[in-house]
Amino acid sequence: MxxxxxxxxxxxxxxxxxxxxxxxxxxxxxxxxxxxxxxxxxxxxxxxxxxxxxxxxxxxxxxxxxxxxxxxxxxxxxxxxxxxxxxxxxxxxxxxxxxxxxxxxxxxxxxxxxxxxxxxxxxxxANDFRTPGVASHCFKIDSRVQADAFNHELRIRVLQSFAHGEPLSIAIVGGGATGVELAAELVQLVDVAEGYGARGLAANIQIHLIEAGPRLLPAFPRDISVATSVRLQSLGVRVMLGTQVKAANAEGLVLDSGVLPAALRVWAAGVxxxxxxxxxxxxxxxxxxxxxxxxxxxxxxxxxxxxxxxxxxxxxxxxxxxxxxxxxxxxxxxxxxxxxxxxxxSGEKIPDFAYRDFGALVSLADYDAFGSLGKFGIFKGGTIRGRLAQFSHIMLYRSHQARIHGFWRGGLLWLVDRLNARLRAPIRLD
Structure with missing residues (x-):
């Protein structure tokens, strides 16, 4: 038996x-x-x-x-x-x-x-490379719990900024996909909040995106890196390239050029x-x-x-x-x-794993999206932008849902999300 x-x-x-x-x-x-x-x-x-x-x-x-x-x-x-x-x-x-x-x-x-x-x-x-102060003074968003903890503090700081008219500086370290996408989502948060009555909030909030290398998204083609940087700056994000973070403290980040004051600090660099x-x-x-x-x-x-x-x-x-x-x-x-x-x-010999590079996608909230098409397919090596890239980014998540919930259940979850988008506020207001 x-x-x-x-x-x-x-x-x-x-x-x-x-x-x-x-x-x-x-x-x-x-x-x-x-x-x-x-x-x-x-x-x-x-x-x-x-x-x-x-x-x-x-x-x-x-x-x-x-x-x-x-x-x-x-x-x-x-x-x-x-x-x-x-x-x-x-x-x-x-x-x-x-x-x-x-x-x-x-x-x-x-x-x-x-x-x-x-x-x-x-x-x-995220890899803080043993940078002094990062573990004590920077948020990370590598897990569900960490992301929710940052959001809790973010909502408190945004409310204080609006209520008192005080500036709020947010610094994100790491110009990979996580840092880039977080910066864009924060811009969208502020835009939507203003639509709900937080007039003047955008003028009080400054978002800094800090990258040690010469360009954002180093794993993407250079044209996508440049276009992403330009688009983020057009949204009001301050992109700081070639900038090393020496340390973090309760007031901000210590850079080569001096101290960057930041009430909220997110470490999204390294893996x-x-x-x-x-x-x-x-x-x-x-x-x-x-x-x-x-x-x-x-x-x-x-x-x-x-x-x-x-x-x-x-x-x-x-x-x-x-x-x-x-x-x-x-x-x-x-x-x-x-x-x-x-x-x-069962004791059988199994084949080696074969990887296919289908490219990569990065989404700048509802503002834009970019994608490289990888090394397979008819359009290999090409790039896409805009609605097609945004739809492709959405489909990655929906495909994941279908794999863990099944096709029909995953489809119902997509429908529920679409209904909630129509019926509920697009940002957390609690």
């Missing part, structure tokens, strides 16, 4: 929730079946490329999040709250740290969970995986704490452990550097594992 195979997925981001959902729906087709467990320290999933809209308050977090318990019931996997802090490879167990409330009470005790196949999909976070991965029972990692994986996405030292998405470092044959930490890569790796994990557990 064949025993049930235990599949544990740690991390409920783009890759993790797609893997757990799809494997659970297919498990009845497996010899001996399989149990699928998703472990995450949070209680709900939000599509990571949308976090900047949650942070700005141009989308309501309650409408865009998917609670893990509800998804587990709908798809057929098990959900356990927990934070990965280690792995016992000899016993094939993940070690989970306790979860505490804000006041220090233990909500979930430390414990262990057994696996036959472990998928590590814990994502990434690294969680530091605990560097201590995962001897597994190999790089300088960014990413787990080194083979072309089968198995870690180099343990074939029972896979790593996908931002926390994995995979350099394809002929490549000079690992694949970028993007939602596109995470999705493709998730689908690869969904197709091949059953074969691995």
């Amino acid at each position: 064949q025993t049930q195979q235990r599949i544990v997925v740690v991390g409920g981001g783009v890759a993790g929730i797609e893997i757990a959902t799809s494997l659970a729906r297919r498990r009845r087709d497996w010899p001996g079946a399989a149990s699928v467990t998703l472990i995450d320290s949070d209680v709900a999933h939000v599509w990571k490329p949308m976090l900047h809209t949650i942070a700005a308050g141009t989308r309501d977090i309650s409408q865009q999040q998917t609670t893990y318990l509800a998804q587990a019931r709908q798809a057929g996997f098990s959900y356990q709250p927990g934070e990965l802090c280690g792995v016992d490879r000899g016993r094939r167990e993940v070690v989970l740290a306790e979860i505490r409330s804000a006041d220090g009470r233990v909500l979930v005790p430390a414990r262990r969970a057994s696996y036959d196949a472990l998928v590590v999909a814990v994502g990434s976070q 690294k995986a969680p530091s605990f991965l560097a201590e995962m029972d001897g597994l190999e990692t790089n300088h960014n704490n990413q787990l080194l994986v083979l072309p089968t996405l198995q870690t180099t030292l343990d074939p029972a452990i896979y790593a996908v998405g931002d926390c994995a470092a995979l350099t394809l044959p002929g490549g000079e550097r690992p694949l970028p930490p993007t939602a596109q890569v995470a999705h493709q790796q998730a689908q690869y594992l969904v197709r091949n994990l059953r074969r691995h557990l």
